[in-house]
Structures are given as structure tokens and as C-alpha cells.
Amino acid sequence: MAKPQKTAISPTRAENYPDWYQAVIRGADMAENSPVRGCMVIKPWGYAIWERLQGALDRRFKATGHENAYFPLLIPLRFIEKEAAHVEGFAKEMAVVTHHRLTAKDGRLVPDAPLEEPLIIRPTSETIIGEAFSNWVRSYRDLPLLVNQWANVMRWELRPRLFLRTSEFLWQEGHTAHADEKDAREETMRMLEVYREVAEDELAFPVICGEKPEFERFPGAVNTYCIEAMMQDGKALQAGTSHYLGQNFARAANIKYQTEAGDWELCHTTSWGVSTRLIGALIMTHADDNGLKLPPRLAPTQVVILPILREAEDRARVMPFAEELCKAVSAQIFSGEPIRAKVDARDYPAPDKRWEWVRKGVPVILEVGPRDLENRTAAFTRRDRLEEKKAILPDSEIALRIGGFLSDIQGSLLHAARAFRDRRLRADIADLAAFTAAFSGDEDNSFASSLGFVRAPWCGEDATQETLKALKVTIRCLPFDQPKSLGPCVLTGKPAVAEAIFAKAY
């Protein structure tokens, strides 16, 4: 006889955080590993979440004047060679296509017909989009050029983890060209703000906006800005980046425009992206020992109605009521859209189905059984308050209040994530000894520790990288909101140039 588990996910976060993360993905049926190492199969539930995220982002891209386009997966090798820093940054993780035919040899298929010039599978598309832009831009009247693409990219990762770091991943990459620096810089910040908004309003987790120090920049960028989130084990996760590329890529790809005066000028370009990694962030922010917890705005299904069928004849009586309740809930509006509700009529035991939806993170579960028919009631459960006793509510009240409940869950998740982040953000570390102590906790079990972000002044010197490396700590960003006066550098005691967010990171 199987012992009933206390939690739906095993191991728990406290027992083994990395294994817990994998178990949540398996338990929610979101994704699995593929035969190709580093690549993942995104299953319908995981992909539905990605589609919701895509929608939230795409709406905002369109609202800020961008258009979608699609550029090729394969890029000529020489393109990537054009920008020196870019080459250096990506060369080590490139998938290269060298042949265009297979031929049978000794009973096996072997590559045949080498390409004259090898092709790389895009790790990002700056170079090939730059090439296109150089043809598209002629006059100052063509600018700004605002393009986004939804695509897959490939970076040959040696240590993959589902959603967080896979060799192939899905993302969007925005690419824009502008007449002058000011316009391009405004674009860079505008899109970072879009990311902040999506993180907080849709994904329901707070982020710190700031700039990356020079050695953490995107290869080839003049400035890299980011949103940084804190996971439940106190580690940082870069959730989105926006780059001001200056004229570096314009120079490499020859993106020039003619000014009103008739002179030729190089464009200023930007690029910005977020990926399926956000789903990893979503998991590690909100999920608990019973599985995923979805913010209602992002949930593919917001309300599941579970018929409880004890006797054979219950079906005929309960199902119509369940359908009616579903219809009433679906007629309600939350966040500008009809509420996404469904009846789970599958022929599995109700408790099994209930726990499946718990693991999948559906915000609200309504159970309707024979006992509910007379008074037209349902048992109401909130995923974020699983420990509470189920409330028995009349169907009219559910319809009336369901939007409010979802809104409340959305708010609660953000509030809880913000409270956690703030609790683990230390601003009281003043010297190297305290700094070292703050980051010397148990590496394997940081969920249960107090590991988190340290916010402290930094001198900006390259040499501090060595100190940080030894502690496996990185500078996540220099936050935009800087104090008027700075104390000495927490690492060296020298005069500081800015306050930085220090953290261990994914």
C-alpha cells in the first residue's frame, strides 16, 4: 500500500531544490527532455503558458509600434565574423552546418557534400537582421525601423536545465534602427519597461531594473540593461535584456541612411529579448511543494470545474449543473477577457484529477457533486490558499465574485514574491568579511538558507571580478535608482562608482 504523500511534489524544496524544480515540471506536465541533449519537448500545458506570455508581450510590442517579421534560422558563417566582440561572445557555443547531404556508407548514413561556406544556426539574429536592415534603410524617412521576431535560437549549452538553460530555446528578439543615439536609447529603455511591466503585471514577480557592468554586457553592445528576478533559493535570474548597440552593428552590416542634408550616417541600433526562460522564472518564483502556481492572467485555464460522481446515476444530474456553472463563470470578465473555465469530465477518480490541477497550478478549482444540486452550490478552492478549508458557495455568488477572486490571487502572488525578495535583499553589508559571510552558505540547500541579493557600493574596477569569482558571486546590475551619496566599495574599500546588486545566479 502506497503511503499517502504529504506534498504533491517530491522531493520538497527544502529537501532538494534542483530536483524539486524538475519534479514540478514533470508534475505539471509542462516539458520533458528530448533524445537530443539540451533540447526540450514543450508539452501542451507548458506551451499554452508560453502562448499566454507571447500574447502579453506581443500586444505591448504592437502597441509601441513594432511589427513582426521572420528571418532565417541559418546564418552564413562570415556574417558572425563581422563584429569582433560578437564573435568572441558566441563562438564557443555555436552549432555549425557543414553538409547538405547524407550518403550510405558501410550501412550507415554519413554527411556528404560539404558546403562551400559553413552555416551557423542562429544564436541570436543581430547579424542577419543587420544585413537585411542595410537594404531596407535608405533615407531618414525610413527611420525608426521597428521589427520583432518570434523564433527559436540555439546555443550549444554544456549544462542544460529545462526552461532555464536549454540548447534550443524559444524567444522573441526585437531589432530596431534609429537615426540618432537619443532615439535608440529611448527605445532601449522603453522595451526594458515593457519587460518590467510584463514581469510584474502578468508573471507576478518583482524585478530590479538596471544596467549590466561592462564585463557582463551582451557581446557587441554599448550598454546592456536588464531585469533581474530573485528565485526562491535566493539566486538571481536574468529575466530579460535590452541593449543599446550604438553604431557597432550598423558599422559591421553597413546600415546607413541619408540625412535631410544629404549626408550618409550610420544608424544606431537596439536589440532586446526574453525567452522561454521566463517560464523557469515563473516556476521558481511561485511554485511550492504541491507544484505550479499560475498567476491568473497567465493561466491557460483559470477555473477547473470538477464533477464528483459517486453513483452511476449522478452523472446525468451533476454534469448539466457543472456545465451550467462553467458557462456562468465563462461569461464573466477578468482582466479584459472572458474567464477561461472548463469542466474536467475525464473518467478518472476525482481526487486524482483534483491533484493534477493542483500540480498544474490552476488558480481556482470548483467541485460540484450530488450534495450541491439542491442548493446550487460548489466547493471553492484557491490554489494559492490550498491549506484553507473549501468554501461552499452558491453558483450565483461564484459567478459574481470569480473575477474578484482571480484578481485577488494575481495580487497575492505578486505581493508574496515581493515580500520574499525584499526579505532576502540585504543593504547592510559594508565590508568584504560581511560580504563573504553573506555568500558562504550551504550551496546545495540555499532554499532553506538566507541567501539572497546584496545591495552595496562598488568601485567599478575589473580586479574585483576575481574576488567575486572566488565566491561564485556576480554583479547582476547597477540599479537605476542610485542614492545621492555612496559609501566605500564593499569589496575593496575604495571610492565607489555606483551601488550594485550582487548575487549568485542561474
Add this chain to the structure above:
RNA sequence: CGGAGUGUAGCUCAGCCUGGUAGAGCACCGUCUUCGGGAGGCGGGGGCCGGAGGUUCGAAUCCUCUCACUCCGACCA
């Protein structure tokens, strides 16, 4: 590419030391009792024991080679 380890049922693994012809739990299928906090009984299907070679009357087990994967390190959305 360094260091460690693992390949046996869909999944997690036992069996290997001390060779004797394949096991458990979960999952799956059938059936009866179940179904509102995650059920139980009975029956059933499923494995060239990663691959090749060797030792042996006999190999999942011992030996050699090989392939693959996992974890840890250097690099990263």
C-alpha cells in the same frame, strides 16, 4: 576538455561481490468495491539486463573493448 559515476520494464531502482536462464514499487490494461484531500481487492500485459567480443556446460552477474547518459568544474538568455 578535466574529475566522479551510471546504463536491467514507460519511470525509480534491486539483483552483480559469491555465474544457474528476470524481480519490486509506481504507471498501464481488465474487473469489482470506490470517487467532496489524493482508494483498495483480484487478475493481466510488458524487458535481445546499452552494444561487441571473450572466459564458461551455462553470463545481467567475471574479463576486454566500445557507445551513451548523468553529476561536479571552466562558459552562458
